[in-house]
Amino acid sequence: MDWTSLPWIRWLFNFAFFYPMVMACFWIVGGVYYYLRRERKKPRPDAPPALASAPFASILVPCFNEQDHVVETITALSAQIYPDFEIIAIDDGSSDRTPELLAALVADHPRLRVIHLSQNQGKANALRMGTLAATSDYLVCVDSDAVLDPHAVRWMVGQLVDGPRVGAVTGNPRIRNRTTLMGRMQIGEFSAIVGLIKRAQRTYGRLFTISGVICAFRRTALHDVGFWSDRMVTEDIDISWRLQLAGWDIRYEPNALCWILMPETIRGLWAQRLRWACGGVEVLLSHGRDVLAWKKRRMWGILLEYLLSLTWAYVMLTIIVLWLVGQFIQLPPAIHVESILPRWHGVVLAFVCMLQFATSLIIERRYEDKMARHFYWVIWYPIAFWMLGMLTAVVALPRTLLRRRQRAVWTSPDRGATA
Template sequence: MGGTIIHWLLEFAFFYPLSMSLIWMSGGLIYFFRWERNEPLRVTPPELPDYPFVTLIVPCHNEGAHVRETIAHLSGQRYPAFEIIAVNDGSTDDTGAQLDQLTREVSNLRVIHLASNQGKAMGLRMAALASRGDYFVCIDGDALLDEYATHWLMYHMNDGSRVAAVTGNPRIRNRSTLLGKLQVGEFSSIIGLIKRAQRVYGRIFTVSGVIAAFRKSALHDVGYWNTDMVTEDIDISWRLQMRHWDIRYEPNALCWILMPETVRGLWKQRLRWAQGGSEVLLRYSRLLMRWRQRRMWPVALEYLLSLLWAYDMAAIFTLWIVGKFIELPPALYVETLLPHWHGVVLGATCLIQFLVSLIVDRRYETRVGRNYYWMIWYPLIYWVLNTATSIVAFPKALLKRKGTKAVWVSPDRGIR
């Protein structure tokens, strides 16, 4: 029995990441050859049959260092009909004062002030209720939106009445450290490739909270953003798709963002992401059992398997540590954590995935390939980090009381 258990632990630890990498690469390549390969690289996006009024929403909490630059990029959108709503969500710095000053400089900017920290979801709700547009483009308070991003996002909204949301293509701004360089590759080879593959296979795990467009009627159908979910973007994505709305990915909709460049900041961010995934899995597990939700099964199964893989790796590591101090049965003894041929295969597959994704992504950032060299460190740093955060996050999600409001915690914006 013991031999069977340790055998399956090791086999799953090897075959899960190998299989997912192959699935992501195949899906990403299908997306590329179907939608991107024959699309000419335009200086400007294609003409739209209609240009409906759009509300650009930016919820802010202690974004005084970035909000002026963010609003400048929003006001510079090449889309012909839009307004900007900024929500000052209980900031304790000068965010509110700067936004009030900006209303005198930017004619189509409106500001909503909340007296206390209510959380990003509440800020988005308030802006949606105050909006004049039937479509929203939502970004973070430190993000810089490409001048044609709104145009590209609305391209999909014009394409079908069941398109509820379109997620854009976040690009990393801060690249001065190893963690920054690794995240450039991660957003291309992991996040971008996964979104392409999921778009091909039918359902997307989540829109990017830092840049996403929404149809107001779809949000109204599901009750807008929940204020008690630690990641409102994952939650709204699942609820929209469980109501059979469509979510798409648009790589041309670029948005430049700041990311953590310290281990502590990265840990907090990834722990929140992992907890958010666990929360939606736990909350909607019963609904997912229904036959009508079958198109969500691959997304839910993928996340569940990633969670099991994290605990599988923890079990292997624990057996290895225990075996150094206690004599275990041979069937449970893990001799070493150093990679053998399994590790070579996984490493080679990982590098091929990085290469494929960076070649595809060069359409949107020509010099992104220079980060390929640094990606050899990705498995060592990020696989360990994501495994640890998944293990810690699941009990947090399990023990969290429903209805507990998720409020802002100022994130690490990178080394300045």
Template sequence: MTDRIIAFSILCLVFGLPLGVAAIFTGELILDFVFFWPLFMSVLWITGGLYFWFQLERHWPWGKNRPPPKLEGNPLISILIPCFNEEKNARETIEAALGQRYENIEVIAINDGSSDNTAQVLRQLAQECPKLRVIQLAENQGKAVALKAGAAAARGDLLVCIDGDALLERDTAAYLAAPLIEYPHVGAVTGNPRIRTRSTLIGRIQVGEFSSIIGLIKRTQRIYGRVFTVSGVIAAFRRQALADVGYWSPDMVTEDIDISWKLQLRHWTIFFEPRALCWILMPETLKGLWKQRLRWAQGGAEVFLVNLRRLFRWEHHRMWPLFVEYALSTTWAFACAVTILLFIASHLISMPPNLTVDSLFPPEFTGLLLGVMCLLQFLVSLFIERRYEKRVAGSLFWVIWFPMVYWMISLFTTLVSFPKVMLKRKRSRARWISPDRGKGRI
């Protein structure tokens, strides 16, 4: 009951704050926040990305002839692949996992009660590949349960977890394991997913997203000490750290965000390794993209609510930047909604001067500044990402449309998910659904 009261209070605060600001000051003030918050975040991401590059990345060897990372002690790496309705992708994914240059690996595929022919495909692969073990779950239990089953069966203490449609580069497992071996306080390492579905505008725009937005965000968050989430499609964990936090939670919509916060609230560090490349499938329709991003937004809100009271303790002060960023981003979404309502009302009825919003478009100087900063962000991301994906420059035309798409998706998914989660009575087990993964692949 206490959590629900706190949640309702936050919902009222987040929705009421823009109204209160507009009532006390002016509609233009809230409009300024709507335009300048993305600008501020863009500057932060550019600065953090460049700092990460100059301090770390630029010193790393790269190229076709680069040596594989050396792992002290030659530890066993267990690659866990939870699968749900992956009959079309399982073979390709497992073969890529087995094709790692680092040889001391085992691959465990977990069939989570698939309704297609995934079970038969996995059984056939197990007969062909001695390093592959298969776990068959009788019914769909959700990704968190499938991962826990795989972790229980794994013989290694370093667990690399990927989705059933992800293709690992040949050294990805070793790159993910290296920070876990070198730094005892690192509990998880998140990799660098790259998009391979590009047959539609939605797919091509996401290429720009993962290059110019996601990569910079991960680098920036790593610099100031805490990462909002590991990539659910490609991440590695230390078994000791997982045991310390009780492994993945089966009742959270996004197990990756949840485990990230659980680890960091227990003072484990998350490392970002951009060399750990993984090629993934993403939605190529608006409907598929909406469902995916709404789930992400709902998962973030759930984690925020569950951990809210703990965040105010001084022992968790290093999580405060994430808390502030999430809170302001949520406030921004509701501020956008309030601004639109004030704009519509201003053209329908007589409004007080301080609540009147004449235009939803930024002033010329603000619009020019946003455009210049957007272009600068693209150039910085291309400068950093060029070594990981040569053809990313060809997506520049599509990248220029992404900030609008990114912020609009953030706006609408927050408006839908935040109230839904805040007023939700009880969490239930999060089960799989078959996602839209697009058709055009590279």
């Protein structure tokens, strides 16, 4: 066989180079457009305008083995600058001191109610139980290790009140553990990657997922789609797709700040990103065919973006494998990879990546002072996190295809260093 007659191989190499560059440019343009049209003239996060009517809101806090963080989370929620709200903490069969701490907190926080579940049934089930106990149509969901900005509830509920077809709102997570290189790189990730992607996706109308750590829902929208699924590894991605497929809108509210803890070990980060990758594959398998309908065409961009990212992961794996094989046997010239070290194309990608980070810094500086001090650390992001994303995507596809569907229960993740 004449391997040099296979032009598709060259297309694979070109795709591996052009895909991240084109997507970065797309996110930059979409993010800047969103900022100029919807964000630039909005008040700052700490100075929200008064709502014409501030409806009663329910804050749901699912908990599992969070004795180290739940007190801080509930205290921050009680300090919300919002007229009328309740806090419902759902202890999902914790085996540490979380139930005792929650029971003690009730005396000091009159807005707090606690639901104790006898067995670990997973976050989706805990959220359903909290929804049943809630008395409001506006539900703000916060992870039990997160610290909410005092005005976050007002910004989230404001988006729901603003549009009757708004089914969910996603907030703006910010990294609070910054003592290691991995933690500092994730600061850049959540601003330059996550934040910019959400802005770009909102520009063409649909979000791939809400941020499960800080989000808000309209109860009637949840009821319309059957609430959260306890069979999905990532309930936040699944509920995002089902809401949008049912015609509900999801908005991004960057003023709703939430300070979160992220893994700072290789093992913890791998477990987290593999779970996210498996969740994406699950949603693709469950809802991908539904998206193809003409009436769902506003979701096509999200579907195409995800399929291209999955394809890129396998193309990168192919290139690496070809390079490794080429170290031991002589391959045909058309598929021979001399080196995987960056050359001129690596310089171009690095420039586009830094341009993306710089763009996000300009946008994000209104939400966090001294963001520029973290600019140096994000230089290492493409090497570390692109490789991690590629590997988790490659592993997630066969793992999800072979996994037997069962209830997704809680596991205690790596929270990183907090000092």
